[in-house]
Amino acid sequence: MIAAPNGTAISITGLGCHVPERVVTNDDLAQLVDTSDEWIRTRTGIRERRFAAQEEALSDLALPAARAALRQAGVEGSSLDLVIVATVTPDMVFPSTAALLADQLGARDAAAYDLSAGCTGFMYALAQAFGMIAGGLAEKALVVGGDVLSKVIDLTDRSTCVLFGDGAGAAVIERVEDGGFLGFELGADGAGGVDLSLPAGGSRRPATADTVARGEHYVHMNGRQVFKFATRVLVSSAQSILDRCGLSVDDVDVYVPHQANVRIIDHAVAKLGIPEDRVVVNVDRYGNTSSASIPLALADAVAEGRVHRGDTVLMTGMGAGLTWGSTILRWTER
Numbered sequence: 001m002i003a004a005p006n007g008t009a010i011s012i013t014g015l016g017c018h019v020p021e022r023v024v025t026n027d028d029l030a031q032l033v034d035t036s037d038e039w040i041r042t043r044t045g046i047r048e049r050r051f052a053a054q055e056e057a058l059s060d061l062a063l064p065a066a067r068a069a070l071r072q073a074g075v076e077g078s079s080l081d082l083v084i085v086a087t088v089t090p091d092m093v094f095p096s097t098a099a100l101l102a103d104q105l106g107a108r109d110a111a112a113y114d115l116s117a118g119c120t121g122f123m124y125a126l127a128q129a130f131g132m133i134a135g136g137l138a139e140k141a142l143v144v145g146g147d148v149l150s151k152v153i154d155l156t157d158r159s160t161c162v163l164f165g166d167g168a169g170a171a172v173i174e175r176v177e178d179g180g181f182l183g184f185e186l187g188a189d190g191a192g193g194v195d196l197s198l199p200a201g202g203s204r205r206p207a208t209a210d211t212v213a214r215g216e217h218y219v220h221m222n223g224r225q226v227f228k229f230a231t232r233v234l235v236s237s238a239q240s241i242l243d244r245c246g247l248s249v250d251d252v253d254v255y256v257p258h259q260a261n262v263r264i265i266d267h268a269v270a271k272l273g274i275p276e277d278r279v280v281v282n283v284d285r286y287g288n289t290s291s292a293s294i295p296l297a298l299a300d301a302v303a304e305g306r307v308h309r310g311d312t313v314l315m316t317g318m319g320a321g322l323t324w325g326s327t328i329l330r331w332t333e334r
């Protein structure tokens with residue numbers, strides 16, 4: 001748990017998002033695998049998602065999102081001193097997508113690195129940026145959550161291919177006069193890592209013709225186990241950060257949970273007792289965009305006029321690792 005030291009006001013001053021143009025509907029996927037729009041909608045709440053074009057990589061989605069966030073914050077790329085990209089689908093294993101993005105933004109002297117925490121990546125990266133700024137190691141940070149999971153899902157496996165979509169969200173993080181992040185709660189359970197993994201392509205199982213033939217470069221998931229994990233941590237992580245910050249569910253104006261499955265969100269909302277009109281849901285339009293899901297949902301809520309200065313925003317993510325993480329933010333605007 002990281003709690004903001006008294007007098008430390010650090011916040012999001014700019015938020016930007018980008019999704020690929022191509023819309024893939026449930027009916028489109030029903031052409032590829034034995035599924036139906038009805039099954040996908042009732043089991044997940046997803047109606048459609050975006051898939052990147054063949055030539056589009058993560059940095060192509062991250063760049064427009066980052067530019068929009070910088071514009072909103074009124075910050076030049078050249079004045080960034082920290083760039084973190086949370087992703088499990090970088091352009092390549094190395095160099096980091098963050099370094100490529102920093103170069104494209106003209107952030108010449110910025111520290112830049114990728115962070116792997118699955119769908120919780122954006123929460124982890126926000127906490128890192130917060131800690132670096134609070135500790136005096138950085139002043140202006142860019143945090144990106146982005147994934148192109150369409151490139152690593154098996155389009156013949158109906159139990160995974162219907163769930164995911166592509167996108168990127170970016171946030172400028174810097175000191176503000178008041179408000180901002182009140183604290184973070186992060187955790188990981190590597191013992192459950194096997195339930196959501198991409199087995200090959202690392203140093204354990206380097207790429208060979210065999211690993212490709214066995215489909216080990218695709219997402220493998222034990223859906224039921226992940227479902228149980230997700231419903232548990234979405235509730236426990238939120239309760240723990242609320243307790244630590246001395247707040248109750250009644251204080252939450254806007255709740256932005258990771259957008260994996262509307263049934264998981266409904267379960268958390270019922271257990272936590274958050275009124276439905278405070279809950280942000282856009283999984284129907286984007287599917288599970290992994291580390292982009294929370295910034296995409298937050299940006300939608302802002303665009304719809306649902307987030308006002310001073311509002312208390314609770315965000316919770318969970319995903320591969322297995323990982324989880326929450327933050328509470330008093331919303332600030334430039």
Ligand SMILES: CC(C)(COP(=O)(O)OP(=O)(O)OC[C@H]1O[C@@H](n2cnc3c(N)ncnc32)[C@H](O)[C@@H]1OP(=O)(O)O)[C@@H](O)C(=O)NCCC(=O)NCCS
Nearest residue numbers: 034035039043119158159162223224226227260261318319
């Ligand atoms: C994947 C998930 C939607 C499956 O829903 P479920 O209600 O648990 O479904 P089950 O796994 O019990 O499968 C039920 C049946 O539907 C079938 N099924 C699975 N995917 C299907 C699809 N796309 N279309 C039609 N049928 C499908 C299964 O084969 C199974 O058939 P069977 O009973 O004949 O074996 C659900 O487990 C889930 O959301 N898990 C969490 C996934 C997640 O969020 N991952 C990312 C976390 S960041």
